[in-house]
Structures are given as C-alpha cells and as structure tokens.
Amino acid sequence: MSLCSAAYARTEGKIDVRILDGNQKPVDGVFAQLVNAKDSAMVQYNVSGADGKVEFVNVKQGSYILFISQTGFENYYSPVINVDDAHLQIDLADVTLQSKILKEVTVVGKIPVLQHFADKTVFNVQQSILSSGSNVYDILMRSPGVQIDQNDNVSLQGKSGVTIMIDGKIVPMSSTDLANMLRGMPSDAIDKIEFITNPSAKYDANGSAGIINIILKKDKRLGTNLTVNLGYGQGIYPRTNEGFTFNDRTKKLNLFANYNYSYRGFSNAIDFKTDFYNGSNYQGGTIQHENLLSPNMSNTARIGADFFASDKTTIGFIADGSISKSPVSEGATTYVYDSLSREQSYNITNSSSPNTSYNYAGNFNLKHKFDSIGRELLINVDYACYQNQGYENIVTNYYNLDNTEASSSSIYGSLPGQLNIYSFKADYDGQLGKKGSLEAGLKTSYVKTDNSVNIYDGANSSAPVDTIQTNHFIYSENINAGYVSYNRNIHKASLQLGIRAEQTIADGNQVATGDQFSRNFFQLFPNVSINDSIAKDHQLGFSVTRRIDRPTYEQLNPFSLYINPTFYLLGNPYLLPQNSYTYQLSDSYKEKYFLTLTYTHTINPITVAILPFPGRPDVVEQTNVNLSSLDYYGGNFTAVTQITSWWSTTTSADAFVNHYNATLSGTALNSYRFLWDANTDNNFTITKKFTGDINAYYFSGFDLGYLTLKPQWSLSAGVQAKIMDNRGTIRLNVSDIFWTQLTDGVTTFNGFNESVFVRRDTRMVNLSFSYHFGGTSTSQSLHSKGGAEDEKNRVKSN
16 A cells, blocks of 8 residues: 555545646646535535646545536546445546537536535635625625624624634724725625634634635636626616736746726615613603715725745735725714603704725745645735725704704814734644644734824814814734644544634723723633544534634724714723634535534623713713623524426525623623524526526524614525626626615613614615636636734724
C-alpha cells in the first residue's frame, strides 16, 4: 500500500481522478460531482486543481457516478463506481473531456440552489432566478432561517449575534451602514452565501449565532474574460446596478478585477405610539408619523493578482475600495397628549443627514503546499481603513392646537470618524497519522477607532456648542489568538476536537469627559464535533461549542444623539461581551432531509432596548444593554426534493423558544416565547433555456427580550432566459408581490410602552441582463479571505 493510500485508510472511501482536455493537458477549475447511482442525488462536489486532479474523501460505501458538466465540453458520465470494504482507495482512469461548440451546449446537471452540510448551509445565489437583479440585503431577508429587524440587525434561526463576512472578511460598519452597503451590492456580484451554524476553532470566536459568509463571484476561466451586468428595479423608488468582472489568467499569473455601481432609492414610513404611566395611571403620550428617505449611491471596486511561483507556492494580493454616499432626509410629525388623551400640541421635525463613507482594505497572502496529501500553510497580512464623514441638520417647529407656531429649535452636528485595522494570521492544515488531520494557527490584530460628535445649538458650526451631546471617543483593542483542531476518523464516525485561546486588551477614552476604562482578559473556546453513519441512509452529528460576542465599536461609542424631540440614540461604553455555549444534534437522511436540534445558553446577552430617557418622562432612548441570560431551544428541518423532472423544491422550517431573564428599568423579564418560520423555494425547468422560480416565506414573529415583533410573510416569483448562444442571461422577477414584509412591534416596560409599525420599500420589480465575453475553460485562483475577519464585523451594531 502506498503512503498516500495508507494516510487515507478508513471505512469511508476516497476517489481520485485526473481531468484532461483534448490535447491531454490538465484542465484546472473543472466542477465535478459525485452522485448516487440510484437516484442521481449529488453527494459531493469538488473542483480540479492546476494538475487537473479532483478528489472525493470520506465517501460512504455505496454506488456512485462521476458527473462533469463543463461549459465548452461534452457532459461526462462515468460507469458505476462501487465503494466497499475491498475498494476504499479508488484511482479512476484519466477523464478526457471532448470539446463542444458553445451554442450546442446543453447543461444537464447544475448545482442546487440550497445545499445542506454538517456545519453549514450554502445558498448558491447564481442558481436562484429570484436573486437576479436584486441586492444582497433582499436575498438575506428571504434566505431560510434569516430574520432582519426594523433596525437592520440580523438573526439566524432566531438567534442574534451573527457574524457577517464578505469573502471571509468582516465588514466594519454600523448595522445601518452595512445594510445600505448590502442593499447597494447587486446579486450578480455574488457567487454564494454560506450560513455556518457550527464554526470550528479555526474561526474567530466572535459570533454566537454563527457566521454568514457572502462569497463574491470569481471568474475562473483561462485566458482573458469579461462579464458585464446591468439591472434596473422599480418599487416606490427606482434602483439600478451596473458592473463588470474581469479576469486574465496565464500559467504563472492571474489578474482579476471587478467594479460595481449601484443606486438605490429607499424609503421607510414609520408610525410610533408611545404611552407613559405612573403605576396603572396613564400620564400622557405621543403619536409620531415619520417618513425617511435614504437613497444610496455606492461604488465598489476590487483588484488583485495571484502569482504561481511554483506548483506548490502561490503569492497574492488584493486591494478593495468603496465609496458610499447616503443623502438621508427625514420628516416627522409628533402629536403630544395629556393624561386624559387630549391633544396638547404638535411639532414637526425636518432633518437632513448626508453621509459619505470611504473604505479601503489591502491583503497580502501566501499559500504553500508541502506535499500531495494536503499539508499546507496559509499566511494573511491585512490592513483596512474606514472613514466616515457626515453631518446632520435638524430643525423642529413647535405648534399650538390653533396651528400657531410656539417656538422652534435648530441643531447642527458634524460626525467624523475613522477606524484602522492591522492583522496578521497564519494557518496550518495537514495530515496527522493514518486517519487524522491537524489544523493550527496564530493571529494577532490591533484596532483603533477615533470618533467625534460635535453638536451645535444652531444651524451651523458657529452656533454655541452643546456640551452635553458633544463628545470624542478613542478606543483601541488588541486581540491575540491561537487555535488547534484535530480531526480523526474512527470506523464510520469522524471526530473533531478543537480549542481556541484569545487574549483581549482594550482601552477606551472619552476625551470630552475624561472617563476612561481598560480591560484585559483571557478566554478559552472549546469545540467538539462527532459525526457518525449510524445506518445506510443516516448521518448523525453532535457538537458543543463556546462562542463570544464582543460589543461592536459603534455600540461602545458613548454618544447621545438627538433624532427628534421625543427620541435619542445612545451608546454604551460599559457593555460587556456575551458568552454562549451551544449544543447541537443533527441527522441527515439520504442527503435530502436534514434535522437539527440546538440548545444555547448565553450569559449577558446584548440586545437593543428602547427605554425612558433619564430625567425626561416624555422622551425615549434607543441603546444596547446586557440582559442577565438567554436560553434558546430550537430546531431546523430542511428538505431538498425533486418532485418531477421539471420541478425541484427546497423547503426549510425553524421552530424555537427564547427564554430571557433580566431586570431593566425597574421591569423584570422572565419570558418564554415560541416562534417559527418557513421558507420554500421552487425551481421550474420550462424549456432548456427558460426557467422559473417561486419563493414563499412566513415568520411568526421576533423576540429581543423587551422588544417583540409580529408575524410577516412574503411571496416572490421570477423567470430567466438564456440568449445569445448561452452567453447572455436575462431575468425578470418581482419580490414581495403583496407588500406584506412589514414590521409591527411592541416594547413594554413598567411606566412605558411603545408600538412601532414600519412599511419599507420591499415590493420591487427587477429586470437584469448579464453577458460574458471571452473563453470558457476554467481555472482556480487563491483569492484569499484574509485574516481580519472578526475585527471588521464589530463596527456593525447587533
């Protein structure tokens, strides 16, 4: 037995094959599928490397067919491959792909829209017609198990504390800015989205609810290739997106670049009703009608290169940049009532808050393969700079009941901010013994934020300074981490043991007040995962993980921002991290039906709270607070079904209970609330070049402790046609057809409650077109994810 075969000796099989073109040269980047011989259900997929080799590991015993569908070549089907005790190491004969004229190509197989794995679910955006012409924010809103509240905070399967990445890098923005960026990111720039619910020790420990990783589209074709996309959408306001992806690949060098411009008109109509009490006695309240216009214009670009120094070493760099402008304007009318519910007065607030964000990031990466059995080293060096320039101009006019003006006030503010991230990360992955593998790595990062809020009691900066709201906050943070993860196959089971150690050193300084704080703590984050083939068609899994959610940089900013006479936004520099233990049990049946049961215990959970403003009984504030504890009990069921030869469906449902325990603003909370959601995506093959998609979604409500949201649902549909010898694709879809994706919620405290109803511009008709210029054979490049993942997420608000 060869060394390579011995290294993989196990009860599961390993299948190797090499893919060649008509000139008997290896073909890089070919997508190969291993499917069940009985029902053609996909079991595994992989992509060939520079040597043309593809491998499938941990293959259960059974009968399979190798299927290859590659643009420019004839489809390939292998004879039946039997994996049994006598055939665990299978080296197939070389596969020579036969060239085919592009206009004659008919793609028989395709990647499913949704793929479910032991540790994650993958949503293949380019396979979803409904996603075309849309944006990433809208895609997330209708993704299985994802909820987004009225403040743009994202939850996964009912759990807050989600880490959002783009190509493995966390985006350091507030929840609002991140939402604006995702709304401005066209779906044509996205390849797939990974929902990682059980991250291993390799990932940063931040993110108790898991990770959402948005992977950008990468052109892997040899030679020079260019893909352009155009899109237009119309709701209440128009939206457009235009962009291109460029790739030039030679034997030694791969150059790539992409650019996207988007304009997004967007509006929110919001109604607030706020009531104040003394015991059970009504003291008065307000009713507010608000209209928010928040158009966004964004330019995003990426350029990079991979240099193939040898067959084993690749060196690369990536530079990213974006400029986003949001000329936000808002009008709000507030009616004030006394204790007898009689209208006393009203006021009108008009504000403009233009904001421009400049984001730049650079990454250097090196990947070295030590041998053919998978031992490799990956090094990432990252730098990122995020600058924000904005101001606000708020004018409020107060009126008597006879419509005469009683008084007026003006507030002007400038809101500059900057964040810098430095990160170094090294990861090792390799075989250990005959049946095991080892992952290990080190990471160090340094982050510094410098944010100012300069508020003036007047229409410009020459007015008197508002010393209460004006502040200057400087925050620095150094995190040093290391991890080890061991994987081993034991009979029909696989075992993963991992542990991550992180040291956090943080300092905060409120320059205006002189208040300072320092933190220095060390924590361990274990991870245990077991997967066992308990029967022919069943795969059982169990995992235990510990995770942390550090407060985002925006949440720590101690600023009190005036929005209108009855509402303030307030930061909290004394927020504590929330720590969670998650226990997960999963079962898959025939790789088509998946059941997952989860229990999570969280200490000091961070949540959004709307509270009475101290010393102002008629004013409320929105801030982030720590509650005492949260217990989450949840289950997910996913079914991937081929109903007929022309109709396939993926259906997912979540059911969960949140148990919060806290006392805040004199109000005790000890609640159990049962919630559920369901999502079904249906794909129809009408003709060889014409397909359709229908998606339906229902969510029974949302629970953030003191804030609860009522049910919502939506229905979307779309069609797609391949044109121009299959080089062009035109798509038409309508999202939220009945305009039912509305937010309706209630906040309740002793002495105060508030209801909110939000109508977003979610009903949209989208038309998009994309066209590819260039070759058709493919190739892979490194396109490193980078190492500054955790730091970049925490500028966003949870």
